Amino acid sequence: DVVLTQSPLSLPVTLGQPASISCTSSQSLVRSDGNAHLTWFQQRPGQSPRRLIYKVSARDSGVPDRFSGSGSGTDFTLKISRVEAEDIGVYYCMQGIHWPWTFGQGTRVEIK
Amino acid sequence: QVQLVQSGAEVKKPGASVKVSCKASGYTFTDFYVHWVRQAPGQGLEWMGRIITKSGEAGYPEKFHGRVTMTRDTSITTVYMELTSLTSDDTALYYCVRDGRTWDLDQWGQGTLVTVSS
Numbered sequence: 001d002v003v004l005t006q007s008p009l010s011l012p013v014t015l016g017q018p019a020s021i022s023c024t025s026s027q028s029l030v031r032s033d034g035n036a037h038l039t040w041f042q043q044r045p046g047q048s049p050r051r052l053i054y055k056v057s058a059r060d061s062g063v064p065d066r067f068s069g070s071g072s073g074t075d076f077t078l079k080i081s082r083v084e085a086e087d088i089g090v091y092y093c094m095q096g097i098h099w100p101w102t103f104g105q106g107t108r109v110e111i112k
Numbered sequence: 113q114v115q116l117v118q119s120g121a122e123v124k125k126p127g128a129s130v131k132v133s134c135k136a137s138g139y140t141f142t143d144f145y146v147h148w149v150r151q152a153p154g155q156g157l158e159w160m161g162r163i164i165t166k167s168g169e170a171g172y173p174e175k176f177h178g179r180v181t182m183t184r185d186t187s188i189t190t191v192y193m194e195l196t197s198l199t200s201d202d203t204a205l206y207y208c209v210r211d212g213r214t215w216d217l218d219q220w221g222q223g224t225l226v227t228v229s230s
Contacts, residue, residue, distance in 0.1 A: 001173075031215075039216035041157075046222040048207060049157065055214050092157055096215035099158040101147075110115030 002027045004093050006104035010073035010112040013083045021107045025074040030097075037097050038076045040069055043106075044089040052091075053078065085111070113136040116221035123227045132224045132225040134208030142166040147212035148193045150181065151223075152169040158204075162211065163191060178191050189205040193205075198228045 003026040011021045021100060023038065028046050030036045040053040053069035067079040080087055089110060093104040116230040119133040121147065147162040161172035165184040170182040176195075184191045191208055212218035 037215040038184040038213075041217075048223055049218070051212065051216070051218050054212060054216045054218075058214075060218075083114065094157075094216065096217070099171075100161075100175075106156045 001100055002041065002095055002098045002102050004095060004102055004104035006091075006093060006107050009107055011107055011109045013080075013109060014112050015085060016082050019080045019083050019087075019109060021078045021091055021093075021109075023076045023078070023104050024069075025077075025095060026075070027071065027098060028073050029076075029095050030073060030102050037095065038069070039090045039094045039096070040067075040078045041094065042089055044086075047089075049092065049109060075095075083109070098111075114210065114219045116210060116219055118206075118208060118221040121198045121225040123229065124198050125230055126199055126228055128198050128228075130193040130198060130226050131192055132206050132208075132223050132226070134191045134193070136189045136191065136210070137208075142186060144213065146182075146184070146191045147211060147217055148152060148180075149209055149217070151207070152201075152204045155204075160193070160206075165191065165217045178192045191230070195226075198226075200228050202226065203228045 005024045007022045027035050036056050038056050041049040043049040051061050057069045068079050088104045093105050115137045117135045142165045145162050148160040165168040181194045207223045208221040209217040210219040
């Protein structure tokens with residue numbers, strides 16, 4: 001199975017400051033058409049996960065532009081340019097290129 | 113708008129089975145696959161498989177082979193997930209999730225808590 005390794009697992013942040021989460025895959029997430037597929041989800045406390053970013057860098061409708069995704073091959077990053085209080089929660093990366101689909105362990109973002 | 117509404121919480125004894133439903137609305141049901149993902153208390157997300165809503169064909173990871181069955185009823189735009197031979201390790205929130213059609217997931221249901229306890 002493809003292993004997605006997120007770091008850090010816990011991320012204390014200061015409001016208004018940037019934050020960055022890494023997701024490293026044990027196999028390439030590039031399809032035969034040359035496109036990479038890696039998805040980021042946000043899960044706020046007590047809520048279902050919500051998709052933020054798909055196809056590495058495409059932002060979902062309604063997602064603030066302070067969220068951005070980047071990367072290629074096996075290394076991917078989710079960045080928050082200026083953390084706001086509503087960004088608190090757990091962030092997961094996920095791949096759906098290889099069977100079975102797999103998730104990273106999750107990164108808990110909390111206020112310092 | 114797209115909605116996935118799941119059935120209510122369940123409490124089961126070890127060895128029993130559970131069947132969770134997921135009612136889809138707001139889009140053409142057979143145009144999108146549906147997946148199931150579970151989350152044990154305080155833990156991460158685990159993919160359980162998916163069903164092709166048009167054909168009814170389902171696929172599961174090896175871990176769940178023989179224990180999970182996903183079905184659908186197109187007449188009522190509902191997907192079902194049945195898990196058998198339950199143990200305490202199956203205590204979790206179970207989510208149905210629509211396929212995003214870009215090798216990912218987009219819309220999530222509200223989750224169904226399944227508790228396995230003697």
